[in-house]
Amino acid sequence: MTLNSTAFTFPLALAEKADLVFFSYDLATKHFTYLNPAFEKVWHTSRQSIRQNPLQLFKTVHSEDKLHVQGAYLDLRNGVLVEPIEFRIQVRHHPVRWISLKALLQEEPEAIMGYCQDITGQKEYTDYLNKFSDKKNAVLNILSHDLAGPLANIESLSYLLAHDLEEGKVQEAQYLLDIIRRSSQQGTLLIQEFLRQEFLEAMGTEVMKRRVDLVATIGTFLEEYQQTQQITGKTFHYLPGKETIYMELDDNKFIQVLNNLISNALKFTPDGGEISITLEEKEATVLIQVTDTGIGIPAQYHSTLFEKFTRARRPGMKGEPSVGLGMSIIKTIVEWHRGQIWFESQENQGTTFYMEIPKS
Structure with missing residues (x-):
């Protein structure tokens, strides 16, 4: 489709390859004089059919938004500068x-020209963030309320335990220790279930890529783990290779991937073990490695590790539960980024997960 004399002069080479929809509409003939190829990707309709029957385009507008679009059109015809509209x-x-x-x-000649784009992904992502923000206070209230019981029990029982130990009541002390252990497990399971649910809910939004410094993003994320080394009994190493590595990434979802891999490494690495994250920038991709010195993955589970509810699911070394969804979610997010994930593992020699992600 070419521009005629009444059309706005677009940089055609750019417009023809752009993801944005560029258009020019002749008000005298009431026909589109230009629509670039991106139109067909967004509307799933041929440009020729719309050029022959422009009213067909208005019919695709959602019934609840037709008045909004009509009002903007009339404002534009009356010379009012119209801000970008969403419909x-x-x-x-x-x-x-x-x-x-x-x-x-x-x-002169009288025409409407402009551009539009599909913002469905941005809208869904914003809705998700708003939902998360609104939910934050409610979640904190729920957690503080539900954890108050187990924590209050632990505090009270600790005083009783100290008293019994002073008086040499070993059997009574053991009984109290069992109650403390169960109360602690109750609180831990509550938090784990909440985090698992939040992780799964996050899968309901589209990938929203932006340009990020991967080195800084992962470094900030790992600070929290590095500060807990004495508690977890594992040592964390971060080896980015370069000071900065820029790439197009949905950093929120990718951090979920790393969080899940590190969580698994913590489960299956004994105290005193090491967990390393390595970055290697290549010409068109970035290779991310997560390595642990843990107990490894048995060979019979290698072929099914990334399946949903895989048979490879197993409790951690300290009895941490698993529902068998984590690796499936990780693989999905990596593939959403057009990347690949694979691993190498031998029992009692540790595991390394590799993720290679395109930079753009």
Whole structure:
């Protein structure tokens, strides 16, 4: 489709390859004089059909947004500078999509020109963040309430335990220790279940990539683990290879991947072990390695490790539970980034997970 004399002069080479939808609409003939190829990807409709019947395009606007779009069109015709508008479209056999459109009025010859883009992913991501923010206080209230019971029990029982030990009541002390252990497990399981649920809910949004410094992002994330080395009994090493590595990444989801891999490494690495994260920048990709000195993965589980509810699920060395979903989620997120994940492991010699992700 080429521009005629009434169309806005676009940098055609750029417009023809752009992901944004560029358009020019002749108000005299009431026809589109230009639509770039990106239009067909967003609307799933041929440019030729819309050029022949422009009203067909308005029919795709969601019924609840038609008045909003009409009002913006009239404002534009009356010379009012219109800010970018957002509305939904519904194309047959396709889900509802959100569109952001920016248009300008050209006086001579009279035409409307502009661009639009599919912002469905951004809208869903923003909704998720808002939901998370609104939920934060409620979650903290729930956790503080539900953890108050086990923690109060532990505090009270600790005083009784100290008293019994002073008086040499070993059997009574052992009984109190069992209660303290059960109360601690109750609180721990509550937190683990909450974190697992939050991780699974995060899977409901699209990948939202942005340019990030992977070295700094992972470094900030690992600080929390490095500060708990005395508690976990493991030593953490971070070997980025370079001071900065920039790439296009959904850093929130990718940190979930690392968190899950490190969580597994903690479960299956004995006290005194080591966990290392290594980054290697290549020409078009970045290779991330997570290595532990743990007990390894038995060979019979290698082929099914990334399956949902895999038979490879097993409790950690200290009895930590597993539902068998973690590795499946990790693989999904890596693939969403058009990356690959694989591993090498031998029993009693540790495990290394490799993830190679395109930089753009």
